[in-house]
Amino acid sequence: MARQSLEAWSVVTGINFIETHASQGTATGTVVEGPDAGSGTITAYSMSVGDDFQGSLTGTVDRDSVAVTLAAGERITISMSGDTSGGNALDDPYLRLRDSSGNLLMESDDHIGSDSFIAFQAETAGTYYIQAGSFNDASLGDYAIEVRSGISSPDIGFDDNSSRAYAQFWTSGSNIVSSQINIEANWAGGANRTDGYFYQTYLHEIGHALGLGHAGNYNGAATYGTDNDYLNDSWQASVMSYFYQTENTYVDASFAYVITPQVADIIAIQNLYGAPTANTGNDTYGNNGTTGTYLDSAMSLSNAVSFTVFDSGGIDTFDFADFGFDQRMDLREEASSDLAGLSGNISIARGTLIEYGKTGIGDDQLIGNTTDNGLNAGAGDDTLSGGNGHDALAGDAGADDLAGDSGHDLLEGSTENDVLDGGGGNDALFGDDITLLELSNAFPTWTPPADAQALLDAGDLLAVWDDILLDVYSIA
Structure with a gap:
C-alpha cells in the first residue's frame, strides 16, 4: 500500500522515492548504568557507535548523559x-x-509511538552527549538507548505498530526535514487492495508528510455544512478532505474510494514542488489502459473508485466505449466526468490535455477542450461539442447533435436524424459514415497517406x- 501510494504522489510531484529499511542491527556492546549518570557534559558513562546503553531515570527529576565520540562526517542514528x-x-x-559544550543540537519526543529517534551527521570530530530524559521531565523508569552507524535517516518512515492513522513531521524553518506515518495494520479492515479506505488513508497521510493540510479547518472529525470552508469540499476534489462525495450536498458525485491525488491536491502539491513531466507517451485511460500503472486496471476493480489524470504529453485518449451507461465526458482541465455508471468520478488535472474521447452505446455528452479533439460517442442519441481547436466529431448511430466551434472541424453524422453545426472556421460536414472516396472528392488537392x-x-x-488540414490548408 505504501509503495503504490508513493507512486501516485511521485507522478504528480516528480519526487523519486527510494525504499530503505531502517534495521538497527545487533549491538556490539552494552553499557549498563550503575551509579546515576550526570546530566550534563560531566558524566561517568560513554558508549561507542554500535553499543546499547541501559539506564534508569530515578529520584524526583532526572536526566542522564552518555558521551559518544564521532569523526567528522560520521553519520549515526540514536533511538x-x-x-x-x-x-x-x-x-x-x-x-x-548536545555538542561538546552542552549546546542542544537535536531533540526528539514521539517518533514512533512514544519512542524517540534522532538521525545525525557530525560536522566536526569530537565528543557529543546523548541525554536521556522524559517528556516534561514528568516520568521515571528504565530506558534503553541504541547508537548505530551508517544508517541514513528516511525522509518518510512508515509503521503500523500504533493504533489509529496519523502523520508526524519535523521541520527546519519552512522545510520538512522528516516525516513519520503510522497506519495501524487493521485500519479500516486492513484490506490490501487499491479500491478501499485502507489504501486511501495511505494517500491521505503521505499528503500530510509532503506538506498538505486537511482540505478545511478541521481535524479528527467534521460535519459538512458546519466545518467545511468551501462548498465543493469532498473526496472528489481532494484526498485530504474529510467528506466522502455523497456527504457533500453541493456537488453531484457518486461515492467512490480515491486512488490518486485529486485536482485540488495536485494544484497544491505542485505549488510546493513544481509540475513534473509524467505520462508523456500516447496514453489511454479507462478501457484498455496503456499507462503501465495501476490505473490501467482501475475500471475493473470491485469497488467504485475516483481518480484524477495528470498527463504532460503525447496524444492521449479517454476510452470508455465498453460501457453502456449514459455518460458525460468533459475533457477540459479541472473538469470532472460522469463515466462507467458513476457521477463526478474521473477528473483531469490542471495543465493536462486529453485529445481523444470515446464513449459507448448510451446517450452520451462529450465536451472537448482547447486542443484538437477526436470525439466518438458510439451508438445512442449523443451530444458532442468540440470546443476550440480543429476537431473531428463522430456521432455514430442514433440521433446526434454535433457542434464544432471556432476551429476547422470535421463532423460525421449517421443515417438517423442528426444536427450538425460546424460553427466558425472552414468545416466539413458529412451526414453519414465518411468514406475515403468522399474525402478525396471533397478535398481534391489532398494526397491521402498510406x-x-x-x-x-x-x-x-x-x-x-x-492530415487534410496540413495538406490542403497548411494548418498544423
Whole structure:
C-alpha cells in the first residue's frame, strides 16, 4: 500500500522515492548504568557507535548523559525507548543530543509511538552527549538507548505498530526535514487492495508528510455544512478532505474510494514542488489502459473508485466505449466526468490535455477542450461539442447533435436524424459514415497517406482530418 501510494504522489510531484529499511542491527556492546549518570557534559558513562546503553531515570527529576565520540562526517542514528525487561519501563522517553559544550543540537519526543529517534551527521570530530530524559521531565523508569552507524535517516518512515492513522513531521524553518506515518495494520479492515479506505488513508497521510493540510479547518472529525470552508469540499476534489462525495450536498458525485491525488491536491502539491513531466507517451485511460500503472486496471476493480489524470504529453485518449451507461465526458482541465455508471468520478488535472474521447452505446455528452479533439460517442442519441481547436466529431448511430466551434472541424453524422453545426472556421460536414472516396472528392488537392483507410476503419477521424488540414490548408 505504501509503495503504490508513493507512486501516485511521485507522478504528480516528480519526487523519486527510494525504499530503505531502517534495521538497527545487533549491538556490539552494552553499557549498563550503575551509579546515576550526570546530566550534563560531566558524566561517568560513554558508549561507542554500535553499543546499547541501559539506564534508569530515578529520584524526583532526572536526566542522564552518555558521551559518544564521532569523526567528522560520521553519520549515526540514536533511538530511545522504555526498557520493559525489569517491569519498570519509562513511559514517555525524550531524547536530546548536545555538542561538546552542552549546546542542544537535536531533540526528539514521539517518533514512533512514544519512542524517540534522532538521525545525525557530525560536522566536526569530537565528543557529543546523548541525554536521556522524559517528556516534561514528568516520568521515571528504565530506558534503553541504541547508537548505530551508517544508517541514513528516511525522509518518510512508515509503521503500523500504533493504533489509529496519523502523520508526524519535523521541520527546519519552512522545510520538512522528516516525516513519520503510522497506519495501524487493521485500519479500516486492513484490506490490501487499491479500491478501499485502507489504501486511501495511505494517500491521505503521505499528503500530510509532503506538506498538505486537511482540505478545511478541521481535524479528527467534521460535519459538512458546519466545518467545511468551501462548498465543493469532498473526496472528489481532494484526498485530504474529510467528506466522502455523497456527504457533500453541493456537488453531484457518486461515492467512490480515491486512488490518486485529486485536482485540488495536485494544484497544491505542485505549488510546493513544481509540475513534473509524467505520462508523456500516447496514453489511454479507462478501457484498455496503456499507462503501465495501476490505473490501467482501475475500471475493473470491485469497488467504485475516483481518480484524477495528470498527463504532460503525447496524444492521449479517454476510452470508455465498453460501457453502456449514459455518460458525460468533459475533457477540459479541472473538469470532472460522469463515466462507467458513476457521477463526478474521473477528473483531469490542471495543465493536462486529453485529445481523444470515446464513449459507448448510451446517450452520451462529450465536451472537448482547447486542443484538437477526436470525439466518438458510439451508438445512442449523443451530444458532442468540440470546443476550440480543429476537431473531428463522430456521432455514430442514433440521433446526434454535433457542434464544432471556432476551429476547422470535421463532423460525421449517421443515417438517423442528426444536427450538425460546424460553427466558425472552414468545416466539413458529412451526414453519414465518411468514406475515403468522399474525402478525396471533397478535398481534391489532398494526397491521402498510406494508412488513411486504416485510420478511417479504426474510427480515427482526427488523424485523417489533421492530415487534410496540413495538406490542403497548411494548418498544423
